[in-house]
Amino acid sequence: MSPTKKILIGLGVLLVVLVGVALTLGGGEEGIEVETAEARVRTITQTVSASGTVASEVEVAISSDVSGEIIFLAVEEGDRVQQGDLLLRVRPDxxxxxxxxxxxxxxxxxxxxxxxxxxxxxxxxxxxxxxxxxxxxxxxxxxxxxxxxxxxxxxxxxxxxxxxxxxxxxxxxxxxxxxxxxxxxxxxxxxxxxxxxxxxxxxxxxxxxxxxxxxxxxxxxxQTAIYAPMSGTVSQLNVELGERVVGTATMSGTELMRIARLDAMTMEIDVNENDVVNVELGDSARVEVDAYPSEALRGAVVEIANSARIQNAGTSQAVTNFPVVVRLAAAGADVTDAERAPEEGVPAAPGPTLRPGMSGTVDIYTRSVPEAVVVPIQAVTARDFNEVERERRRRAEALGEAVPDTDIPEGEDIRRVVFVMVDGKAEMREVTTGITDDTHIEIREGLTGGETVITGPFRLLRTELAEGDAVQTDD
Missing domain, CATH: 1.10.287.620 (Helix Hairpins)
Known part of the structure; x- marks a missing residue:
C-alpha cells in the first residue's frame, strides 16, 4: 500500500471519529436519551400517610377500690363479658x-x-x-x-x-x-x-x-365484689387467683384488667406538623394492618389533637407530630359508617380480627380534584429564570444575534418548570402546581394534558437539561 493511500485511510478514520465525537457532544439528530411520560387528565387525590397502632375506641382499666387477696377470679384474658357480670372477689372478712x-x-x-x-x-x-x-x-x-x-x-x-x-x-x-x-x-x-x-x-x-x-x-x-362496667372483651388480665391487690381509695392501686370493645376499633397515628394542617375531621382513610396485608380497611378521621408530641425536643433532630385518631369501619361497610361509633351490643360484620397494639399504615384522603392535569412528581423541577436568561443571551451573542439592553437582576428567580418534548427538542414551560398523590402532581397552569413531559434521568432534569436541547427516548 502506497503512503498516499495510507494517509487517505487515516484521514477517513479520523473524520469518522471526529463526526462521532461531534454527534456525542452536540446530541446530533438523535439527542440526549431521556425518560418521558404523558401529561394526563384525571382525578387526583391528595393523601397524608402515617403509621400507628390499633386501639379500642372504648377501653376501660379496672382497679380495685379495696385492698386484699383475690379469692375468686371468674375470667381469663380474651373472655367476652356482659355489663354487670361478676369478674372477681377480694376477701371480704x-x-x-x-x-x-x-x-x-x-x-x-x-x-x-x-x-x-x-x-x-x-x-x-x-x-x-x-x-x-x-x-x-x-x-x-x-x-x-x-x-x-x-x-x-x-x-x-x-x-x-x-x-x-x-x-x-x-x-x-x-x-x-x-x-x-x-x-x-x-x-x-x-x-x-x-x-x-x-x-x-x-x-x-x-x-x-x-x-x-x-x-x-x-x-x-x-366493693370486694368487682363487676364488669360495660360489655366487651377482657383485653388484658394482670392478676391471678390468690394475688394480693392494693386498693385505689388513697393511692395508685393495682390495675386488675382491661375491658375493650373490639367491635369499635381505631387507629392512632402521629401526623407530621406539615401534613396535619391538611387533615380535617371526617376525611376518609384507607388502613392497612401489617397482620392483614391483603385486606385494606376503610375509616374516617374522628379526632385531631391540639397538643403536639415532640421527639428529641431541643435538638436538631426534633420532630413535631400531632396524634390523629381514625375510626375503622366494619368490613364491607361504607366509610360514612366510620364517622359514627357503632352501637354497643350490635355485632360487627365479619372481617379481620383486630387486636389492640397491632401496627399498620393509614392513608388519609385529604383533598380531591377532578379532571386535573397531572404529571409524575419527578417531572417537575426548578430553574433560576435569571440564570436562564443570562445563558440565552450568551448563546445569542455567540451566534451574533442581538440581545436586549435591559439588566438582569442579580438575585435568584426560582420557578417551577416542566420540560416538554416537542419535535425532538426540550421545551421548558413554567407551571403552577397543586396537590399531589403518591406518584403524581397536579399542574394548574402551564399544561393542558396530552403533552409528553420529560421525567428523567434525575440528574439531567435537576441541573443539566436546558431549553432547546435535542432529546430522544429509548423507544
Whole structure:
C-alpha cells in the first residue's frame, strides 16, 4: 500500500471519529436519551400517610377500690363479658367486721339520742313546775302588797297600830323574796332544757357520723365484689387467683384488667406538623394492618389533637407530630359508617380480627380534584429564570444575534418548570402546581394534558437539561 493511500485511510478514520465525537457532544439528530411520560387528565387525590397502632375506641382499666387477696377470679384474658357480670372477689372478712362494728356504733349513738331526749323531757317538766311555783309566789307577793297598802292607809289615819303595819311589811318582803327565788328557778330549769337539747343535737350528730361510717363500711364490703362496667372483651388480665391487690381509695392501686370493645376499633397515628394542617375531621382513610396485608380497611378521621408530641425536643433532630385518631369501619361497610361509633351490643360484620397494639399504615384522603392535569412528581423541577436568561443571551451573542439592553437582576428567580418534548427538542414551560398523590402532581397552569413531559434521568432534569436541547427516548 502506497503512503498516499495510507494517509487517505487515516484521514477517513479520523473524520469518522471526529463526526462521532461531534454527534456525542452536540446530541446530533438523535439527542440526549431521556425518560418521558404523558401529561394526563384525571382525578387526583391528595393523601397524608402515617403509621400507628390499633386501639379500642372504648377501653376501660379496672382497679380495685379495696385492698386484699383475690379469692375468686371468674375470667381469663380474651373472655367476652356482659355489663354487670361478676369478674372477681377480694376477701371480704375484714370489711364485713368493719361493717358490723359500724352498725354497732350507730346503735350506740341512737341510744345516746334517746337518753338526751329523756333529759330534755325531764328538764321541760321542771320548767313547768318552776313556772307554777313562780305563779303562786307572784300571787302571794301581790296579796301581801295589797295588805301592806291597806295597813299603811289605816296607820296613816291612826286607825291601826304600828305593829300591824310592820307585820304587813314583813309579810310583803317575804313574798317578794319567794317570787324572786321562783323566777330564778324558772331560769335554771330553762337553762337545763337548753343544755339537754344541746346534748340531743350532739347525739344526733354522732348518729349521723356513725351512719356515714356504716355506709362507708357497707360500700367497702360491696366493693370486694368487682363487676364488669360495660360489655366487651377482657383485653388484658394482670392478676391471678390468690394475688394480693392494693386498693385505689388513697393511692395508685393495682390495675386488675382491661375491658375493650373490639367491635369499635381505631387507629392512632402521629401526623407530621406539615401534613396535619391538611387533615380535617371526617376525611376518609384507607388502613392497612401489617397482620392483614391483603385486606385494606376503610375509616374516617374522628379526632385531631391540639397538643403536639415532640421527639428529641431541643435538638436538631426534633420532630413535631400531632396524634390523629381514625375510626375503622366494619368490613364491607361504607366509610360514612366510620364517622359514627357503632352501637354497643350490635355485632360487627365479619372481617379481620383486630387486636389492640397491632401496627399498620393509614392513608388519609385529604383533598380531591377532578379532571386535573397531572404529571409524575419527578417531572417537575426548578430553574433560576435569571440564570436562564443570562445563558440565552450568551448563546445569542455567540451566534451574533442581538440581545436586549435591559439588566438582569442579580438575585435568584426560582420557578417551577416542566420540560416538554416537542419535535425532538426540550421545551421548558413554567407551571403552577397543586396537590399531589403518591406518584403524581397536579399542574394548574402551564399544561393542558396530552403533552409528553420529560421525567428523567434525575440528574439531567435537576441541573443539566436546558431549553432547546435535542432529546430522544429509548423507544
Amino acid at each position: 375484714f370489711y364485713a367486721t368493719e361493717a358490723e362494728r359500724a352498725r354497732a356504733q350507730v346503735a350506740t349513738a341512737q341510744s345516746g339520742v334517746g337518753e338526751a331526749q329523756n333529759a330534755v323531757t325531764e328538764a321541760q317538766q321542771a320548767v313547768e313546775q318552776a313556772r307554777a311555783d313562780l305563779a303562786r309566789a307572784t300571787a302571794e307577793r301581790e296579796r301581801t302588797e295589797r295588805a301592806l297598802t291597806r295597813q299603811q292607809d289605816l296607820f296613816d289615819r291612826d286607825v291601826a297600830p304600828a305593829m300591824d303595819l310592820e307585820a304587813a311589811r314583813g309579810a310583803f318582803e317575804v313574798a317578794r323574796a319567794a317570787e324572786a327565788s321562783a323566777r330564778q328557778a324558772v331560769d335554771g330549769a330553762q337553762a337545763r332544757v337548753a343544755s339537754a337539747q344541746g346534748r340531743v343535737r350532739s347525739a344526733q350528730t354522732q348518729v349521723q357520723g356513725a351512719r356515714a361510717g356504716a355506709r362507708q363500711a357497707g360500700q367497702q364490703l360491696a
